[in-house]
Amino acid sequence: MHEMAVTKDILDIVLKYAAANNAKQVLGVGLKIGELRDVVDDYMQRFFNYLSRDTIADGAKLKIEHAPIIFRCSCGETFQVSIKRVMSSKPTICPYCSGRNAVLNSGQEFEIIGIEVI
Amino acid sequence: MEIRYIDIKKTVLSDNTDLADQIRENILQSNIFMLNLMASPGAGKTSLLLETIRRMKNDFRIGVIEGDIESVVDSEKVAALGISTVQLRTGGECHLDAPMINEALQNMALDALDLIFIENIGNLVCPAEFDTGAMRRAMILSVPEGDDKVLKYPLMFSVCDALVINKIDTISLFDFDMEKLHMQAQKLNPHIQIFKTSCRTGEGIDEWCRWLRGEIAES
Numbered sequence A: 001m002h003e004m005a006v007t008k009d010i011l012d013i014v015l016k017y018a019a020a021n022n023a024k025q026v027l028g029v030g031l032k033i034g035e036l037r038d039v040v041d042d043y044m045q046r047f048f049n050y051l052s053r054d055t056i057a058d059g060a061k062l063k064i065e066h067a068p069i070i071f072r073c074s075c076g077e078t079f080q081v082s083i084k085r086v087m088s089s090k091p092t093i094c095p096y097c098s099g100r101n102a103v104l105n106s107g108q109e110f111e112i113i114g115i116e117v118i
Numbered sequence B: 001m002e003i004r005y006i007d008i009k010k011t012v013l014s015d016n017t018d019l020a021d022q023i024r025e026n027i028l029q030s031n032i033f034m035l036n037l038m039a040s041p042g043a044g045k046t047s048l049l050l051e052t053i054r055r056m057k058n059d060f061r062i063g064v065i066e067g068d069i070e071s072v073v074d075s076e077k078v079a080a081l082g083i084s085t086v087q088l089r090t091g092g093e094c095h096l097d098a099p100m101i102n103e104a105l106q107n108m109a110l111d112a113l114d115l116i117f118i119e120n121i122g123n124l125v126c127p128a129e130f131d132t133g134a135m136r137r138a139m140i141l142s143v144p145e146g147d148d149k150v151l152k153y154p155l156m157f158s159v160c161d162a163l164v165i166n167k168i169d170t171i172s173l174f175d176f177d178m179e180k181l182h183m184q185a186q187k188l189n190p191h192i193q194i195f196k197t198s199c200r201t202g203e204g205i206d207e208w209c210r211w212l213r214g215e216i217a218e219s
Helices: A002-020 A041-051 B014-029 B045-056 B073-079 B098-106 B154-159 B168-173 B178-188 B205-218
Strands: A026-034 A061-067 A069-072 A078-081 A103-106 A110-117 B004-011 B033-039 B062-068 B084-089 B115-119 B136-142 B162-166 B193-196
Touching: A002 A026, A002 A041, A002 A110, A002 B004, A041 A061, B004 B014, B014 B033, B014 B098, B033 B045, B033 B205, B045 B062, B045 B073, B045 B115, B045 B162, B045 B205, B062 B073, B062 B098, B073 B084, B084 B098, B136 B154, B154 B178, B162 B178, B162 B205, B178 B193, B193 B205
Parallel strands: A026 A061, B033 B115, B033 B136, B062 B084, B062 B115, B136 B162, B162 B193
Antiparallel strands: A026 A110, A069 A078, A069 A103, A110 B004
């Protein structure tokens, strides 16, 4: 259900921009989604297909770019951490200084980058 | 026909977030503090709310916004304490969003309130996405739900200011690793304040209320 709530918002924004640019059809939607967002691509596409029936975005493909999870250490360096590691009970260790106090810097993005239209 | 690419670069749900910012500013000007309380069904949202209200109602004029999919049982319990409540029956929606809270606030006597609690709908997924305009967000995790919830709902743990571990009186019955939970929650959210409470024995509720009073004073 989580995908349904956000997909409705995505469709509203897409249709608004498409209309403002006199588009006849939306072919694709570019999205950037952080790995921590816990979004299932297939569900999003399925909900988008359902919600966009009878609109000019019917049939549009979601093109999802997954943004990595980045931690920032107190030494100033940033580094990528896999979702598996974040979700494990192991501490996050900085590869530069071996510090264990790095905090989440990014990985929660949820952005509509743009749309392909004719 | 030529394919065109239109740049949007807009964060999903930003209209909701913009309205939430506006709500926050408006209620701040009315000297009201609002808390968004979230949890899964049965974690003890209403129980914690009732215990909190009992301890704070002599010092604050309290109002409650109740989110419930169909019923009004929770708001009846709160109203029995003499607290004004607005019930949002969302009819199937799984979260409260800023437009719903905005409408609820229009039905409340804001000049007669200092503190508003939002009892969000029982769900750890969708409510994490939607800013309601509250100054702080708190979530309840009850011991029987297990210590692995951080792994399953990372966004919720990363957006909350406080984590209340409720039903702490049952901890001896479950394999609940408190240390592991602390470590995982703080990895996602180093500023999260963690409280251990039992609405049955009253353990930890005063400490939670002390934090809440501090946050109210600060904002």
